Amino acid sequence: xxxxxxxxxxxxxxxxxxxxxxxxxxxxxxxxxxxxxxxxxxxxxxxxxxxxxxxxxxxxxxxxxxxxxxxxxxxxxxxxxxxxxxxxxxxxxxxxxxxxxxxxxxxxxxxxxxxxxxxxxxxxxxxxxxxxxxxxxxxxxxxxxxxxxxxxxxxxxxxxxxxxxxxxxxxxxxxxxxxxxxxxxxxxxxxxxxxxxxxxxxxxxxxxxxxxxxxxxxxxxxxxxxxxxxxxxxxxxxxxxxxxxxxxxxxxxxxxxxxxxxxxxxxxxxxxxxxxxxxxxxxxxxxxxxxxxxxxxxxxxxxxxxxxxxxxxxxxxxxxxxxxxxxxxxxxxxxxxxxxxxxxxxxxxxxxxxxxxxxxxxxxxxxxxxxxxxxxxxxxxxxxxxxxxxxxxxxxxxxxxxxxxxxxxxxxxxxxxxxxxxxxxxxxxxxxxxxxxxxxxxxxxxxxxxxxxxxxxxxxxxxxxxxxxxxxxxxxxxxxxxx
Numbered sequence: 001x002x003x004x005x006x007x008x009x010x011x012x013x014x015x016x017x018x019x020x021x022x023x024x025x026x027x028x029x030x031x032x033x034x035x036x037x038x039x040x041x042x043x044x045x046x047x048x049x050x051x052x053x054x055x056x057x058x059x060x061x062x063x064x065x066x067x068x069x070x071x072x073x074x075x076x077x078x079x080x081x082x083x084x085x086x087x088x089x090x091x092x093x094x095x096x097x098x099x100x101x102x103x104x105x106x107x108x109x110x111x112x113x114x115x116x117x118x119x120x121x122x123x124x125x126x127x128x129x130x131x132x133x134x135x136x137x138x139x140x141x142x143x144x145x146x147x148x149x150x151x152x153x154x155x156x157x158x159x160x161x162x163x164x165x166x167x168x169x170x171x172x173x174x175x176x177x178x179x180x181x182x183x184x185x186x187x188x189x190x191x192x193x194x195x196x197x198x199x200x201x202x203x204x205x206x207x208x209x210x211x212x213x214x215x216x217x218x219x220x221x222x223x224x225x226x227x228x229x230x231x232x233x234x235x236x237x238x239x240x241x242x243x244x245x246x247x248x249x250x251x252x253x254x255x256x257x258x259x260x261x262x263x264x265x266x267x268x269x270x271x272x273x274x275x276x277x278x279x280x281x282x283x284x285x286x287x288x289x290x291x292x293x294x295x296x297x298x299x300x301x302x303x304x305x306x307x308x309x310x311x312x313x314x315x316x317x318x319x320x321x322x323x324x325x326x327x328x329x330x331x332x333x334x335x336x337x338x339x340x341x342x343x344x345x346x347x348x349x350x351x352x353x354x355x356x357x358x359x360x361x362x363x364x365x366x367x368x369x370x371x372x373x374x375x376x377x378x379x380x381x382x383x384x385x386x387x388x389x390x391x392x393x394x395x396x397x398x399x400x401x402x403x404x405x406x407x408x409x410x411x412x413x414x415x416x417x418x419x420x421x422x423x424x425x426x427x428x429x430x431x432x433x434x435x436x437x438x439x440x441x442x443x444x445x446x447x448x449x450x451x452x453x454x455x456x457x458x459x460x461x462x463x464x465x466x467x468x469x470x471x472x473x474x475x476x477x478x479x480x481x482x483x
Contacts, residue, residue: 039096045374046098051091052082060093069242074458076356080385089368097122099359100368100379103386105413107368111360111379112413112420115146119423120359120378123241130236131247133260134267136318137311140426152312153426159211159291160426165433168210172437175206178219180441187474192451195470199438200227206434211291211316212273226269229262230318234462236262263314270313271306291316319427343401345435346415350387351399353417354463355425357382384464386414448472 039058055063068075079101082090088104099122102108111117124142129135136142140156143149158164179202186193201218204226208214218224236259239246246252277292287293295312359380366373388396392414393403402408418425425431450472457467 035096042096042098043093046091046093046377049089049091049100049371049373050086051093052086054093058095060095060097062094065092066243074460076382076384076458076460076464079382080388083382083385083389087369089371089373098377100362100373100377101385102368102379102381103389103414104369107366107379108381108386108413108416108420110366111362112358112381112416112423115422117360117362117379118144118146120361122361122378123359126241127237130233130240130263131256131260133263134307134311135233135237135263136315138308139311139315141315142311149423153422156291156294156312156426158289159294160430162429164289165210165429169433169437171209172206172434175202175209176438176441178202178205178217179438180445182219183442183446183474184476187446187476190473193472193474195448195472196466197227197469202438203434204230207316207319210430212313213277213288213290213292214273225265226317229265231461232259232262233266233318235259237462238460266314266317267310270310270317274306274309274313316427319425342436343404345432345439346404347399347401349417350393350403350415351397352458352464353383353387354431355417355419356384356460356464358419358423381416383416383419386416389414445477447475447477449475 036058052061052064054060065075065078068078083101083103089100089102089107092099092101102111119142121144125144127136127142128138138148140149140152143152179198182198183193185191198219205216205218208216216224216226218227236256239252239255247256273292274295277287277296280287281293281296292313295309295316357380359378362373362375362377362379364375366375386392390396392411413420416424418428418431450470454468454471458464459467
């Protein structure tokens with residue numbers, strides 16, 4: 001009887017488990033069918049908008065984009081190709097998500113210049129952390145609520161005013177001179193210069209001194225962990241945003257851990273520098289009215305005060321990377337430094353904007369180029385794509401600084417390397433001022449020639465940068481090239 005009872009109990013339990021598994025599979029099937037129906041509803045809602053054929057019903061265009069990235073291609077060129085084919089607004093599908101790529105100047109003006117179109121949470125909310133490690137948090141770049149963002153922006157504005165930055169010209173010139181000394185040594189010893197690395201170093205030297213009152217001297221200290229930490233964070237950001245399956249593969253674990261350690265390094269450094277500045281203020285010391293001082297003023301506008309301060313510290317530290325890209329295309333040198341530092345800079349940013357674009361959420365129905373757009377969709381505005389369309393710029397791939405001559409027609413909402421409107425780049429004046437100082441000194445003193453094998457190919461690591469690093473031979477201006 002005992003054996004018979006145990007077998008009966010076993011069959012009863014097995015039967016219930018089988019029944020539960022069937023119910024679970026049924027629920028999964030029903031959920032999947034409901035999800036497919038929702039995807040179909042989204043297709044019906046937005047398929048009147050032009051766009052390339054989807055790769056699959058569920059994954060939409062994601063396979064094409066992932067294939068572009070995995071084959072080491074530049075995905076923004078695919079967006080350019082689609083813009084040329086499908087016009088000023090086209091859609092991209094990915095499961096139940098629809099993103100519109102917009103090059104229509106009127107819509108660009110309407111959306112980017114108005115505060116009623118918030119930043120796209122699909123992108124900016126995800127940047128709260130990287131692979132579980134807090135990154136930008138609720139800082140200036142990622143703040144979704146307009147009022148919260150505006151409070152932070154008003155506090156930060158004085159540290160980026162033209163008046164304050166003009167007072168820092170001594171720092172800009174001093175750091176630029178250190179770069180000139182480094183390049184002079186390389187010219188004297190006929191040593192090739194990796195301009196990307198050197199510009200990264202001098203940019204971080206400037207941002208840490210002007211913004212945080214800290215001396216790094218990266219041009220002479222090759223063992224500093226900061227340049228690599230910033231690069232790891234930017235690379236991690238690209239993978240984290242574009243491939244939701246990236247962290248599922250064991251082969252990526254080492255890279256992910258390095259990204260998380262880099263985030264931790266930046267935040268721990270920020271905590272140390274913030275605490276040191278706090279102590280200086282409490283001790284009555286005379287402190288500069290720099291970004292770090294302004295960051296301390298955000299202490300009373302949020303519940304997680306210290307974390308918000310660190311969010312903005314990381315934001316500005318990473319933003320220093322953007323500055324170096326503004327003047328990295330030294331292949332386009334010309335003889336007149338004054339002409340170069342204004343027009344060449346603008347033309348360079350047309351072809352190679354440091355941040356390729358921005359996005360906004362559309363909460364209400366709108367019309368783009370005569371096409372009705374239902375609410376609830378995200379719009380991407382790409383300065384990279386607009387800068388290469390021949391409907392905006394004649395012979396767009398030709399490098400022609402004369403496009404930005406004061407007498408030439410000004411681009412109408414198709415040139416925005418620092419974005420537009422209230423959420424435009426806070427550090428625009430900083431970046432342009434630094435770029436002009438460095439470029440003027442470079443082009444007055446040196447001639448450059450690219451080493452064989454260098455290319456114009458672009459690498460996307462969160463910011464656009466030269467793929468091959470712009471490795472150059474350096475000569476003092478007027479010096480005869482070596483045979």
